[in-house]
Amino acid sequence: MRKFISAWLIFVCSCTIPSKKEERIITFSEVMKLDIGKSSEAEVIATFGMPNDRIDDSDYFTLEYTDPKTGFLLLSVNFFREPRLVQAFLWIPRQEDKEFGLEGAKAVYGAAQFKLFRDEPASHSVSETYSLIDDQAGVTIRFNGIRNTVEAIARFEGGSRKPSSGHKEVTSQSSRRNN
């Protein structure tokens, strides 16, 4: 009888103790559904779950999500402080993601009218990092020009603000290297 009670207790306990919460794998197609200036903090949390980190700034705050497999930062979403709506987001594609390749990322924004910018070369090193920016559509793709791999994709509210002088637009006269 005692053995039966012990076995019953073990069975009941194993049912009531919650198993370790399984972390969600966030996909870019879900992230793309975020509506800049419209999606709320509550909607973001409802879609992606509780963030791994929250960073507060004076004008905005950021929710950060990491990849449960690698622990690397995957998604950061900036919010206006009031109303708490999405201001911009930044996605760091995983190697297995389609948008990790430059062509895959460009294909996502097929209608965008990108301008190509290059990181200003430093005197000590000349990297091959470029950005494709469409100000009107509100998209930036930062990529490595030798490997054609994407470092990050950002979405923001479209407008007419010009990119900084820290990045040089690549024109047909100064075409991209190693193409």
Added chain:
Amino acid sequence: MIEKPAMIFLFILTFTTSLFAAPKCSPIEYAVKKHHRREYVRSDGVSVKATDVREHCRPRSKGYDFLYSRFKEGIPRDWPHRAEKPANWSEEEKARMLEALEIIPEILWAEKIVGLYRMKKSKDDLNPATSGENGTIVIYDSAFTSLKGLERILAHEFAHHNFYSLTENERLDYRLATGWKPQLGLDRNIYWSSRPSGFIEEDGKTSSEEDYANNLEHFLVNSDKLKEVTPKAYAWMLKKFGEKFKLRSSKK
């Protein structure tokens, strides 16, 4: 019959020609031409005296095969610093470069380095060398007189190329582990913003790549200082390269 003055002329001609011709070396050797070597200081503090190096044969080493095929004249393709002027490699400089290379761990001799160029002065006066992700290294005049030591300067450039050869995951891992974060700037560009402090060299703040090159250079020559100033970078380097990863002449 040859006249006596003609015989003397031929003798002098043969003698002088042999003086200036490159020595005949065996296939496993290479010829070092006569040159003057200026005094210099190595990164371990050892001062090497000036001397006149005689023409001689030296055994071909792995370092020789790596380096001598990569010495290039002129300006690298698409070099962005257009005001910089090219120079020629001297025999003395090539020998110094080889000596420096041979104390750098071979794992850093990246195959993707395709050209070592020699230029006069960097656009940033004090800068002794610059690396390009397209496989170039430019060495400036100041590299040969720098008190830092040529081997350390070369190790720093090789560290840049080591960064270029990291996989995307490794780059990301390094950046996140050492406090770099991607951020969307107000100008709609994406930047890697630096950690607030803990830089072993001031210019490490400019980019995660420069930070990596500085940290790897210090890991090779003075890992205790790196451990103290940037412990997270030290831990990352230790995990990747192991604790025996040092310049051969360096003191801990």
